[in-house]
Amino acid sequence: MKLHQLRYVHEVAKQGMNISQAAETLHTSQPGVSKQIQLLEEELQLQIFLRNGKRLVGVTEPGKIILDLADRVMREMNNIKRVGEDFTQKQAGTLVIATTHTQARYRLPVAVKAFTEQYPDVKLTIHQGNPSQVAEQVASGEADIGIATEAISKEEKLVALPCYDWNRCVVVPHGHPLLTDTPLTLKKIAQYPLITYDFGVTGGSVVSHVFEKENLTPNVVLTAIDADVIKTYVGLGMGIGLMASMAYDKDRDSGLAMLDASHLFPVSTTYLGFRRDTFLRGYIYGFIQLLAPHLDKKTVNAAIQSANPAT
Numbered sequence: 622m623k624l625h626q627l628r629y630v631h632e633v634a635k636q637g638m639n640i641s642q643a644a645e646t647l648h649t650s651q652p653g654v655s656k657q658i659q660l661l662e663e664e665l666q667l668q669i670f671l672r673n674g675k676r677l678v679g680v681t682e683p684g685k686i687i688l689d690l691a692d693r694v695m696r697e698m699n700n701i702k703r704v705g706e707d708f709t710q711k712q713a714g715t716l717v718i719a720t721t722h723t724q725a726r727y728r729l730p731v732a733v734k735a736f737t738e739q740y741p742d743v744k745l746t747i748h749q750g751n752p753s754q755v756a757e758q759v760a761s762g763e764a765d766i767g768i769a770t771e772a773i774s775k776e777e778k779l780v781a782l783p784c785y786d787w788n789r790c791v792v793v794p795h796g797h798p799l800l801t802d803t804p805l806t807l808k809k810i811a812q813y814p815l816i817t818y819d820f821g822v823t824g825g826s827v828v829s830h831v832f833e834k835e836n837l838t839p840n841v842v843l844t845a846i847d848a849d850v851i852k853t854y855v856g857l858g859m860g861i862g863l864m865a866s867m868a869y870d871k872d873r874d875s876g877l878a879m880l881d882a883s884h885l886f887p888v889s890t891t892y893l894g895f896r897r898d899t900f901l902r903g904y905i906y907g908f909i910q911l912l913a914p915h916l917d918k919k920t921v922n923a924a925i926q927s928a929n930p931a932t
Contacts, residue, residue: 626661627691638677713742719764732912779894784913788883792862814860819844
């Protein structure tokens, strides 16, 4: 059994059984990939992949176990590489962050700016998606760390650390009746067309639960994962907006007024997560603490140890 054979079967599975795509990613030939997979199957005396003629169409039961083990081997090889780089290239590397639009737009900029100044030789990439997509990208290894609400803390493959709490506000055009009809209540919100986050993302399930608990059905006319989209359509007079308070800026959003809604909804927590089996480069610890100062290296390592008690 050769290491490159495990790499080949791992990449073929990752590319959806597409040998040609796997060969291109691995910078080798399609016949070479097929031959090495065949040799590994012959050595193990079992089939890893299901076939229809020459096409791979699925994974056998023993193949699923082998692919899981191959995935672990690839991750540990990558961790070994990271250890070497951390001692020889402390200030250089890559950092891929998966996060939601709200976090990327309103909470990350200060930390990102400070990080790029401290680590100018680290290439930083930010992927945006909804919380579930963020968790999936980190769990699959597409991103090094993820920053989102709810989903991160529920993914069993990740170590999840609480970064900060946040709540919600209602944004309305100036002169809107809600500005003088105080105090703000859920019933009053439900009386107007509502523009908000999709109830499946960005803490939206919390909002949905609060309305349901009060036997209220909000008149949602538009949903988005982008707070700027919510504010745009509120400005067009399509309804009132319910969104994260962090997304409202008095100067930038001067065309809108804000009503605090934190007394109506429970606090939501933004989590930072990374795979529990990943070796963290020194600059990743640095970014984490820039984003959440209470998460120093000692605290992060304690969380890793708690998540991996056998290590």
